Amino acid sequence: MSPVDFTWLIGGPQGSGVESGANIFSKVCAEIGYQIFGKREFYSNIKGEHSYFAVRVSDENIHSNVNEVTLMASFDAETIFRHYDDVSSNGGIIYDSDLDKTSTEDVHTLDDPFKERLHKELESRNKPFTISGVIEIAREKGVNLYPVSFRGLLADLAEQTENPKLKGLVRMYNVLGVSLSLGLIKMPPDSLLKSIDMIFSKKPQIAEINKQAANYAYNFATAKFSNFSHNLTGTTKQSDTILVQGHYGTSIGKMVSGCRFQSYYPITPASDESVYLESNEILQIQNDRPGSTIVIQTEDEISAMGMMIGAALTGVRSSTSTSGPGFALMTEAIGWAGINEVPVVITLYQRSGPSTGLPTRHGQDDLQFAVNAGHGDFPKIVYASGDIEESFYDTGRCFNYADVYQIPVIHMMDKFLSSSVVTCTKFDPNKISIDRGQLLEKIEGNEYKRFAFTGDGVSPRSRLGMDNGVFWNTGDESDEFGHISEDPQVRIKMMDKRMSRLDLALEKIPDDEQVVSFGVHEHTIISWGSTKGPILDAISMLKKEGIDIGFIQIKLIHPFPTDHVKSLLKDAKTLIDIEANHSAQLSKIFKQNVLRDINYYILKYTGRGMTSTEIYDSLKKIVKNKAVKREVLSHGA
Amino acid sequence: MALKLADYKTNVHNDWCPGCGDFGIVNALQMALAEMGIQRDKATIFSGIGCSGKTSHFINTYGVHTLHGRVLTFAQGGKIANPEMTVVAVGGDGDGLGIGAGHFVAAGRRNVDMTYIIFDNGVYGLTKGQASPTLKLGEKTKSLPSPNTNYNVNPIGLAVASGFTFVARGYSYDVRHLKDLIIKAVKHKGLSFLDVLQPCPTYNDLNTRDWYAGVDLTKESIERHSRIYKLEDTQYEPVVHYDSEIEVNEKMSQALIKSLEWGNKIPTGIFYQNELVSPYETRITDKVPNYLENPPAKQQISTSEGKPATDVSDILDSLIV
Numbered sequence: 001m002s003p004v005d006f007t008w009l010i011g012g013p014q015g016s017g018v019e020s021g022a023n024i025f026s027k028v029c030a031e032i033g034y035q036i037f038g039k040r041e042f043y044s045n046i047k048g049e050h051s052y053f054a055v056r057v058s059d060e061n062i063h064s065n066v067n068e069v070t071l072m073a074s075f076d077a078e079t080i081f082r083h084y085d086d087v088s089s090n091g092g093i094i095y096d097s098d099l100d101k102t103s104t105e106d107v108h109t110l111d112d113p114f115k116e117r118l119h120k121e122l123e124s125r126n127k128p129f130t131i132s133g134v135i136e137i138a139r140e141k142g143v144n145l146y147p148v149s150f151r152g153l154l155a156d157l158a159e160q161t162e163n164p165k166l167k168g169l170v171r172m173y174n175v176l177g178v179s180l181s182l183g184l185i186k187m188p189p190d191s192l193l194k195s196i197d198m199i200f201s202k203k204p205q206i207a208e209i210n211k212q213a214a215n216y217a218y219n220f221a222t223a224k225f226s227n228f229s230h231n232l233t234g235t236t237k238q239s240d241t242i243l244v245q246g247h248y249g250t251s252i253g254k255m256v257s258g259c260r261f262q263s264y265y266p267i268t269p270a271s272d273e274s275v276y277l278e279s280n281e282i283l284q285i286q287n288d289r290p291g292s293t294i295v296i297q298t299e300d301e302i303s304a305m306g307m308m309i310g311a312a313l314t315g316v317r318s319s320t321s322t323s324g325p326g327f328a329l330m331t332e333a334i335g336w337a338g339i340n341e342v343p344v345v346i347t348l349y350q351r352s353g354p355s356t357g358l359p360t361r362h363g364q365d366d367l368q369f370a371v372n373a374g375h376g377d378f379p380k381i382v383y384a385s386g387d388i389e390e391s392f393y394d395t396g397r398c399f400n401y402a403d404v405y406q407i408p409v410i411h412m413m414d415k416f417l418s419s420s421v422v423t424c425t426k427f428d429p430n431k432i433s434i435d436r437g438q439l440l441e442k443i444e445g446n447e448y449k450r451f452a453f454t455g456d457g458v459s460p461r462s463r464l465g466m467d468n469g470v471f472w473n474t475g476d477e478s479d480e481f482g483h484i485s486e487d488p489q490v491r492i493k494m495m496d497k498r499m500s501r502l503d504l505a506l507e508k509i510p511d512d513e514q515v516v517s518f519g520v521h522e523h524t525i526i527s528w529g530s531t532k533g534p535i536l537d538a539i540s541m542l543k544k545e546g547i548d549i550g551f552i553q554i555k556l557i558h559p560f561p562t563d564h565v566k567s568l569l570k571d572a573k574t575l576i577d578i579e580a581n582h583s584a585q586l587s588k589i590f591k592q593n594v595l596r597d598i599n600y601y602i603l604k605y606t607g608r609g610m611t612s613t614e615i616y617d618s619l620k621k622i623v624k625n626k627a628v629k630r631e632v633l634s635h636g637a
Numbered sequence: 638m639a640l641k642l643a644d645y646k647t648n649v650h651n652d653w654c655p656g657c658g659d660f661g662i663v664n665a666l667q668m669a670l671a672e673m674g675i676q677r678d679k680a681t682i683f684s685g686i687g688c689s690g691k692t693s694h695f696i697n698t699y700g701v702h703t704l705h706g707r708v709l710t711f712a713q714g715g716k717i718a719n720p721e722m723t724v725v726a727v728g729g730d731g732d733g734l735g736i737g738a739g740h741f742v743a744a745g746r747r748n749v750d751m752t753y754i755i756f757d758n759g760v761y762g763l764t765k766g767q768a769s770p771t772l773k774l775g776e777k778t779k780s781l782p783s784p785n786t787n788y789n790v791n792p793i794g795l796a797v798a799s800g801f802t803f804v805a806r807g808y809s810y811d812v813r814h815l816k817d818l819i820i821k822a823v824k825h826k827g828l829s830f831l832d833v834l835q836p837c838p839t840y841n842d843l844n845t846r847d848w849y850a851g852v853d854l855t856k857e858s859i860e861r862h863s864r865i866y867k868l869e870d871t872q873y874e875p876v877v878h879y880d881s882e883i884e885v886n887e888k889m890s891q892a893l894i895k896s897l898e899w900g901n902k903i904p905t906g907i908f909y910q911n912e913l914v915s916p917y918e919t920r921i922t923d924k925v926p927n928y929l930e931n932p933p934a935k936q937q938i939s940t941s942e943g944k945p946a947t948d949v950s951d952i953l954d955s956l957i958v
Contacts, residue, residue: 030958242956252952256945258938261718282925284948291936291947292925294717298710299743306703306710306740310683311718313701313711316933318718336704396945426953434939464681464699464715465722465934472694474702475686483649483694484702 004034004059006185006230009069009086010177011052011079013109014045017174020199021073022053022421024178027195028187029057030243030423032234037062037533038421039609041636044268044359049109050078052637055421059235063387063422063533067613067635070230071184073177075150077102077131078109081118082637084134089142092228094180095135096173097147103130146184146225150176157216163209172213179214183221185232192218240426246418247273249388249427250347250411253395254319255283255293256429259345261311261318263296263304268360269418270321270349301326305333305346312337312344313473315439315463317399321347323415324366325356331373334408338378340473340482341451341459341498343402343409343437345395350414352607361607362415364529364580370410371558371589377495379502381405382558384412386516386532389424391417394555396432397513404437404508405501406458412557416530416580416609437461443468449480453493457500502559511564514556523623524550524572526565526598528557528586530609531578537612538619547623549576554586562593569596576600576622580610584630601630608636642671649694656846658835659688659756661809663695666725666754668812669819670698675723683712685728685737687763689756692727706736709744709753713917716751719934720918723823724751731761731769734790738770744828745799749917752822752829753801755792756809758837759844766840779842793896796830797889797909802916803829804892804909808865809836810846814905821907827916834865834903854901868895868906877911885911 008025012018019040026036037056043049054065068088074080077099087093104115119129127133139145150173158166166172175196182192193211200207251273254262264274278295285291294311298304304320312318322330327348337344348370352363370382381401385391391413402409438460450471452459459480462469472482477494479485485494506514518536525535532553539549552568554561569575577587577598582605587598602618604610614633621627645667653659670680677698684693686705693700699722703711712726733741733755744753759772766780770790777784796804803825807815815833822829836846847853851862868875873895877888892909921928940946 027958237958241958242953243958244956248956252949255949255952256947258936258945258947260933260936260938261714263714280952284951285937285946286940286948288937288946289927289931291931291938292928292933294921294925294928294933296714296717299739302707303710303740303743306707307714307717310701310711310714310716311933312714314715314719314722314934316718316936317938318714318933333704333707423958426957427949429945429947429949432945433943434945435943436939463719463934464701465679465719467678470678470697470699472700472702474694475704476702482700483647484691 004057004232004235006057006070006232007054007066007068008057008181009052009054009072009083010174011050011074011083012076012174013048013078014042014051015047016076017171018051018053021174021178022055024175024192024195024199025181026055026243026421027198028182028191029055029232030241031191031195032188033237034059034232034235035062036243036421036423037064039065039416040419041608042360050082052079052083057232062537064537064612065609067611071181073181075173075177078107080131080134081107081110082114084138087138087143090144090229092144092146092184093135093138094146094148094177094184095131096150098149098151099131101130101132105129144228146180148180148220153217153220154213157213160216161212166209166213172210175210175214176217179217180221183218184225184228185230186222187232188234189215189218241423242426243421243423244388246388246420247276249385249391250321250395250413251276252427253392255280256432257317257396257399258434259293259317259319259399260291261294261308261316262320263298263307264321265298265301265304265326267323267326269351269415270323270326270347272418273321273347301329302333305330308344309333309337309342312342313464315466317403319345319347321349323349323351324353327366327369327373332375334380335374335376335378336475337408338374338380339475339498341406343406345398345402345409345411347411347413349418350412352605358607360415362580362609363605363607364414364585367412367528367557367581367585368588370412373410377499379405379407379499380558381407381409381505381556382412383409384529384555384557385417386529386553386555388417388420388422389427392427393431400433400435401505401509403439404435405505406437406461407501412529414530439463440466440469450482451478451480451494453480453497456504457497458504506559506561509556514561515564515568516553516555517568518551518553519548520552520568520572521548521550522572523574523576524552524569525576525578526552526554526586526590527578528554531580534610534612534615535578538615541612541616542619549619557586557589560589560593565590566594574599574622576602576619578602578615580604600627602633603630604633606634606636611635640671640674640677642667644677645670645697647695647697651695653688654839656838657688658758658809658837659692661812661815662754662756662833662835663692665812665815665819666692667696668816669823670696672816673820673823679721680723680725681715683708683715683724683726685732687729687732687761689727689729689732706732707740708732709737709740712751713744713747713749716749717917717921718932720750720929720932725823726751726753728755729769730755730757730759730771730792734770734792734795738790741795742799745796745801747917748800748802748827748914750827752819752831754819754831754833756835757792757832758835758841760837760840762837762840776843778840780840791896792832793908794893797892797896800914801830802827802911802914803907805830805907806832806834806905808834808849808905810849811865811905814867818906825910826912827914849903864901864903865905866902868904868908875907875909877913880913
């Protein structure tokens, strides 16, 4: 039996329940054993603009979306206009037959550049600018069409259940879409009802109505449509699989790592993490009274940074979470944390810049900025996670780096990760260790020096409020006590002491924490962050065709592990850099350190994440010697 | 062990200008700490940037000399993480009411149990005397190329409007009165604000020590006529006694009106005090009942084997498919 690889797409206006529809679908699929990779795309808007969720389902491990959609569930016209072309030739489209005559002019949220492209296409195919027009094109391509009158469905249901309220209950269209889909692919209905119960667990009455509608739609689809060739009837369930949202890795990671103070200012796509931490602020502690994460919403990101540092000075593991614009405001204080050797972790969920940029879209534009954030010369660590599961363990590492080397750590995440929903192996807290470095438990005597010169550049650390541990901090250059000093010799010694910890970090952090090698071949990819998933999937697609591509995922970006990267890549002849930004920022850092050229670039900066299909296509061109040096990807609405 | 005043002084060389009003504030602060008997390692002085920013280096407690305008953010973070500490934040009027004005307002809304002292001299001293937020419109101190083009901030009024629950003004040449005000401010439950008038002898040639002392007014009357007077010597009653809208509004309006008094009569002392507003610590306790007994700074986060002490199994189990 060939492996299941099925992509379901649901779309609709923001606020119409696209996300809960996708959550129900993902839960149902995961429940019967499938692996899930889902990703949400949305506008910077509260209600009305187009959002969609593509959920890829497989019985093998998957780490990305693909270009083609197997089944699309749409309940508005815009979704059909925007995505009809994504559906594969033997796939299907469920759509509201009442929309047949809707024209592109009727849909006010279709923007001009998109309409222009669509009209051109429709014109060339001699089709009207209506839903019938695009549906006709899909039909000609071989797509199976499932027209359903959503209004009619609800009216019938209202009559049957003698509940006139159901009639015209547009809010239920999402559940109808999911249920029709599940009926079409013959998925067992019981998990559908269970999922609805879970999603609406706080609103039992709403759950009840939704379940009635779900049942009705499900039965309607199974009775009426039988020609869809894709079935998802279940597979062997792997134990200890969890279904997680994008920010769960860092947020649960922070709880486990002992982060007890988080200050933040609201920003997409970072605030979900802080809100989650606050929702779970009381923590269960083994053999002890409950602990807590104190989450403070501040007046701006400068304050978030200042408060975090103030808390960290009391010895508390402290953190903030932000995105590019907020991070830009934090940079002055990062330097303060640097010169004062304060361990803090900044979780940086990148989005597309510059400025407000594409505020709800993906980008890896802030790598060089993170490396260079803050004026003056001071040490920091920049560490990048490749997927949600990894980000859990990396959060633990980041706090250890911060404590052990007493420096600020910037943990690079992004919107691709934050708006994904995936299955992965249950996080194992026991794989995280807590190393607080030279944090003192007790101080005797009167001569404590916070910035004492030691052999390895790390001074034993007191905390505000500790007995006998009085110290001073200053953003000025200082002596060993922390008092201002402008003495040139003290300056040399202090600068050397601080900066030496970059070498110490490179020496002490294990190689496989710095760079992860997925094999090195003649053609080898270098990349960082969330491109990992689509790269891995593209590599395995090529492997099935007998093509081997290497891949090293660089996680420690600063200090850059030059020697280790050099030695890993010594047998690679053709280097391919893959990044979601315009200027191939990792490659610049790479070239500056490794003094080696990159042969090909695969870049994307549309704000939409890469799919494995896109990377597969680009890699194949490279292998066949038909590629341009800089390939720019653009898939995705 | 009882501590003496000398124990609160460091041997860091103080490089403020001779005659600087800041000396009086640092002395008052040290005297207040000694009088309250606060252990050196149980207090932290957070400071901003500028001449006043150096204060933390002269006081022998924990001292955190932060960033320009950001002192309140660091101080609140430290206090919330370790609520047992006595926290005093200090900074200039440019620091707190210019670059840091947003934090000033936000801090008032939070009402964290700590004290903020502004060294208010109307100029940016360390950058050679530019106009700062409290300098009046149209005034021209000696290093300004032309008269000040901005209207002044009213620190007392802004503090009352922002939600500070203890609002007072001191004068740096009345050290004993200032010391008493600092003690009251530190003991106040909630965020206390002290606006300290502090002549800058080098750059502010308008609001000088002689000006505050009313030397120029002696021409009009024979007796010495200081501009500074104490509210406690008048019928003024600053405290909100019961939690009613009428009472709060009355005391707030009275403080706002009083804060506008300037010129030949400048009030010092407590303008407004309201301990009926919950401090931020209480608001946290409403959500996290054991916050004060087990604040972040006291929590054990790892087991003796260096493994996480936090048990997230309930959360993880709820995610199992």
